[in-house]
Amino acid sequence: MWKNIVSNFLTLAIVLLIAAAAVIAWGKAQYGGAGPSQIAQCVQVARGASLSAVSKQLEEQGAISNAYIFRAGADAEGKSRELKFGSYLVQPEASMSDIVGVITEGGPSTCGTEVIYRIGVRADSVVLRDINPETGAYEERVKYDPAAETKPAPIADAEEQPDARLRVAVAEGVTSWQIVEGLKRAAFLSGEPGEVPDEGTLAPDSYEVSQGEDRQALLDQMAARQATILQAAWDERPFGLPYESPQDALIMASIVEKETGIPEERTEVASVFVNRLEQGMRLQTDPTVIYGVTEGRGVLGRGLRRSELDTRTDWNTYQIDGLPATPIANPGRAAIEAALNPADTDYLFFVADGTGGHAFARTLEEHNANVARWREIEAERAAADTSADG
CATH class of the missing domain: 3.30.1490.480 (Endolytic murein transglycosylase)
Incomplete structure (x- = not known):
């Protein structure tokens, strides 16, 4: 009898083990x-x-x-x-x-509702977007200008949702003053920022934030990121560039950032200014003059006057030798890398070419011909605008 009991128990145990293994395999x-x-x-x-x-x-x-x-x-x-x-x-x-x-x-959120406060060179905007699960793409629902309009109800509601994604997106080429002013208007942030950080020291990027995040802490994060980017690029720079310090490279990067919005042109633009420095020529770049007028507090919104070009400031590169006193904006990673890895060219001049890019030249004669072509394009556009208005 005991043999039968033991045999039955062993059989049952084996069956249970097999069943358990099957359940585990199924699971x-x-x-x-x-x-x-x-x-x-x-x-x-x-x-x-x-x-x-x-x-x-x-x-x-x-x-x-x-x-x-x-x-x-x-x-x-x-x-x-x-x-x-x-x-x-x-x-x-x-x-x-x-x-x-x-x-x-973890990592950045990839779906759901998001509110983006965009700090731009010419204006800020706040955008409410939702992801379309079927396409995986964000679709814009509402957009408004925080400096000029009342906040739409959908954005106000979304900012209060605990599961909404909140971001601050800083465009390349904005000034530190513009960033601080933008953060002051971002209602989902808290705390008062301190003094405006030194020009050029904040990294343009997209920053995911939490409801009530401290403004100064976010500025500190931007500064830490820019310092890391600049140091990494400086450590990898080629020999022989005309910069005495990372600060010089940052100043050059800010000029490159303001001179072209074409990614492929950055290293060529940088080469023009590096070549000028090496030959003892003045940089003669309009964005530095504009910064001397505005000191980074907003957009000039008009062309430069002859008197402004002739007035000496610490940034007017028509009037001073070498680099301006400080950066003239916050350059992005690509502009910093271009300033520290300029193209190998003998270009000394460039001017707009009518396509959004620039025509580069090695000699003043070539440059004058390019300028003449640009003047023709401007005249043709003005005539077309006049015809359209009429």
Whole structure:
């Protein structure tokens, strides 16, 4: 009898082990296999959310088939306590393993509602966007000028949503004063910024922020990022450039930034000014004169006057030798790298060519011919505008 009992027990144990192994294998297949959703979905992880709450939410959305398997798999991977706050786009048929990877890796939010405060060279704007899960692309819903208009209700509501993504986007070429003034108008930030940071020391970039984030802390983050970018480019610079310090390179980068909006031209523009410095020529660049007039506090909004070109300031490169006293804007990474890696040319001049870019020249004779062509283009455009008005 005991032999039968032992035999039956062993048989039952084997059956149970086989069944358990089958369940585990099934669970692994469910965890790593294609998910049930046939469309892209936006998965939102709230601050402080538990894995249990997120798994139930995902099951209700139809992104996963079983909340328990999702939790067990995340626990087995050692990721159950690594949830990162944010809104993340999950692709169609994403597996539970894929989704766990997305919501524990973190990084910038990739979907949901976002409010972007854009600090631009000529004007600021606030944009409300929502992602279209089917295309994975953000679609603009509302846009307004914070300096001139009343805030639209949808943007005000979105700024108060705990799961909304908030960003401050700083354009290349804005001044430090413009950045500080823009941050003052960003209602979702808090605290008073201190003094306007030195020109050129803030990195133009997109910064994801939290509701109520301190303005001065954000400025400090921008400064730290710019210092890192500048030092890395300085450390990799070629031998023989006419700069005595990283500050000189930053000044040059700011001039390059203001002189061209064509990415492919940056190194050529930088080569013109480097060649001029090496030959002892004055830089003679209008953006430096403009900075001497405005000192970075807004946009001039008109052409330069002859008297302004003739007035000596610490930035008027028609009147002073070498580099101006300070940067004239906050240059982006590409302009900094161009200033420290100029193209190998013998160009000394450039002028607009009518396409948005510039015509470069080695001699004054070539340059004068390019200027003459540009004057013809200006005259043709003026005549066309007059005809259209008439």
